Amino acid sequence: MASRRMISVNSSVRLKRSMLASAAVAAVLALSACSTSEVLNQGYVVDEKSLELVPVGSSREQVLLALGSPSTTATFDNEVFYYISQKRVRPVAFMQPQLVDQKVLAVYFNADGRVERIANYGLQNGQLFDFISRTTTTGGKDKTFLGQILTDTGSGGRGIRL
Incomplete structure (x- = not known):
């Protein structure tokens, strides 16, 4: 049972990290569109x-x-x-x-x-x-x-x- 909790905690941490990385990439792309000289x-x-x-x-x-x-x-x-x-x-x-x-x-x-x-x-x-x-x-x-x-x-x- 403990191993299942560990797996679900690890997968939720990975999910949060991937969502955070995706949000960071989206923010960089959005801001780079504004900086056209x-x-x-x-x-x-x-x-x-x-x-x-x-x-x-x-x-x-x-x-x-x-x-x-x-x-x-x-x-x-x-x-x-x-x-x-x-x-x-x-x-x-x-x-x-x-x-x-x-x-x-x-x-x-x-x-x-x-x-x-x-x-x-x-x-x-x-x-x-x-x-x-x-x-x-x-x-x-x-x-x-x-x-x-x-x-x-x-x-x-x-x-x-x-």
Whole structure:
């Protein structure tokens, strides 16, 4: 009789352990489904091949054909086309995405409507940085349109909504 009790106790312990193991596996699978990291790109993502189609001296029409409509233009005289892009990462499915990178491609035109220069701005170590000419802005300058966009001071700290 004692051996039957021992067998039933052992089988109930095994059953509990297997149920616990099954529950643990189910919990891990359920939680792993929530932790999918999602990358969201918004705006115009700079393509090097398209950028090569717009050398200095190109017309506005060539720029529009190669890069498409700009995100925005300069306030006066449309002398600059701005192509803005943002990269956000959502670490968990139900969380808000966080801004991890923001770039502004600026195409400057001269008085004849030809490309004078191209700059690809972004933030590097908290400073406004041109990734094409590899230069940063000097301190003490007034906040420019690009500086306000990239450092988020022009919108009262709310950020840009594309």
